[in-house]
Amino acid sequence: MRKRRLFTPGPTPLMPEAQLALARPILHHRTQQFTNLFLETRSNLQKILHTENEIVILASSGTGAMEAAVSNLLSQGEPALAAVTGKLGERWLEICDTHKIPCTALRKEAGEACSADEICQALENHPDTCVLLIQACETSTATSHDLGPIAQSVHQSFPHVLIVVDAISALLTQPLQTDDWGLDIVISGSQKSLGLPPGLSFMSISPRALDRISDHTSSSYYFDLSAEVKKQKAGQTAYTPAVSLIDALNETTREILRQGPEQILAEADLMSRCTRKALLELGFSLLSSSPSSAVTAAFPPEGVSATELVKKLEQEFGIKIAGGQSELKGKIVRIAHLGYLDLVDVFSVLSAIELCLLMMGTEIEAGSGLRAALLEAANGIDVSRQQNNHENPRH
């Protein structure tokens, strides 16, 4: 019996609620039944994103939503600034290029995040900038931006600059206070923490972003956010929605709200901490100086090929982790903490990594990575229990 186990930053293991919903007979979208389902789903997404902003759901990958934001907020020639910390950051530049939008790149070394100061400095150097484009988590380098302070500084010094956040992998793995932090557009997709197959993206849009969008003509036909907002407020979509996926999104968002987004965030945090402790103990080194809880990226120990390790995990144990992209290809491994995964899964992938290293003849102390992870977990669970006890003294 060889199981297939995904520890990739998308697709992620499906939530059972999604699988069951996808197995249901399909419903038709031009019905009251769909409208009710759609409106409830939008409301669930608002709660998960901590926002009262309008929500738009698109039949596209996350990249589609990124293009929708850019091509609806900015007209040809209107300048943007992109925080470019990896492959996804580069994507802002490519999208802007397609739409003839001049975009300045604030580039960092792989694994480094932009600070609030660096962003404000770049905005000062480019005072015409209308929109800041930024990843909450740069998936290719497993690096988080500390969005709260960044948004606060930008709003304070550059109140006219809109903030567009790619939170595709960051959703439910790092804090995202859309309204409190004044994030104008926050984008995510179905195939990460929501435990759905790829095929859906969605975003929240602030009132002032909506104003700007309605003043602009979209340079994309399919991604026309003015048209979508108008339709979607009323529980319909401009073009054929991915009905089954929305049905499944309704189920998984409902389940996530039942479990509590804060709880899921805390679990992702614990999973990533255990993973980092174990990898460090085994002689890996972390790529990121601002490590995300969505995914962990690390260089393997001396003498171990990242490519071989990725391949061996799949061949021997059916475990799929990711390698590096672009210039990091063949250099790092990436292990995601996204989707229908729990702490026990972390021990699964870590055990398999230790076994592969042993089988490859790497000089490691067997069980040492797992020991580090166990101690971190035991500690983390105790801490979170004390916090829960504090909050619910009756338990």
Place this chain on the structure above:
Amino acid sequence: MRKRRLFTPGPTPLMPEAQLALARPILHHRTQQFTNLFLETRSNLQKILHTENEIVILASSGTGAMEAAVSNLLSQGEPALAAVTGKLGERWLEICDTHKIPCTALRKEAGEACSADEICQALENHPDTCVLLIQACETSTATSHDLGPIAQSVHQSFPHVLIVVDAISALLTQPLQTDDWGLDIVISGSQKSLGLPPGLSFMSISPRALDRISDHTSSSYYFDLSAEVKKQKAGQTAYTPAVSLIDALNETTREILRQGPEQILAEADLMSRCTRKALLELGFSLLSSSPSSAVTAAFPPEGVSATELVKKLEQEFGIKIAGGQSELKGKIVRIAHLGYLDLVDVFSVLSAIELCLLMMGTEIEAGSGLRAALLEAANGIDVSRQQNNHENPRH
């Protein structure tokens, strides 16, 4: 996200092939389509049981098949001998009692198996014995009988004694050469290694067992093996079959034959060896002196309550293992290696056990159990690969 993970000796995690088959529209049983499916399924079971004997599939739990064997092979007053090594062994006595069949018990201490010599001695002491009733694996104590030598000795010295084997949990976890060893009836069920829900039992019946059955009047109405054999040879059943479960059984047996029963057996062997090594390292002691590969039973370390450990694994990690039954209740834990499980799952349950022990304040060296399991696994995988290389020199 709290997953539900079963490490119980039934139900076991379902194979994906079973889940998909169960989600299909149901077919009607009085059709050629069902007949074809049924005949193919019987043939698959023959291959898995290494037999050309007739196969009967029943809509019942394994206990139903045990009663069917007893009540069709033996008439009131005809004596049997049961090897009683635990709760399932006791069940032979209870069934015989119901059907007024005098049954001698060859009893052993919990965790001990009967040897071929002991069984032959008991048969010598009771020369009228017609049928030997025995568990291949006594699930309640995780103890295997070494069936090959037992069958050989019995056939040699008592050629008239028929051998009825409960292989409910033993199927695909220990060798079972039905025809080579001359096992007259071999019983199993759906909810163990076959990765199906409970609801189906099945058995193989040798020609001489068939002769005996046709000479007897069944003392059960529902479990009339003469009637069933006659019908089932032709691809139908005496009473309404559990159609969906048979559809699913067809899929899982086909998949098992594709993977190779020997491969699954080797995996269960490795899983159980890793589990035993880890538990011993953590201060557990094994119940059985003849440990099975279907399930591992162990007393927890000094000061740890088995009941509390079982409960904590479920509460904290959604992992369900079994406790003890009857006089072993509250004393042992039982971890199954049955159904849709692989080596990585073994590391999951072992990690969770170590974590629970740490959280319960038990004095263990964190990671030491996992280290023992890792080393056993690394060694076991290397050995099995060398064997495969030997058998398939081209790979």
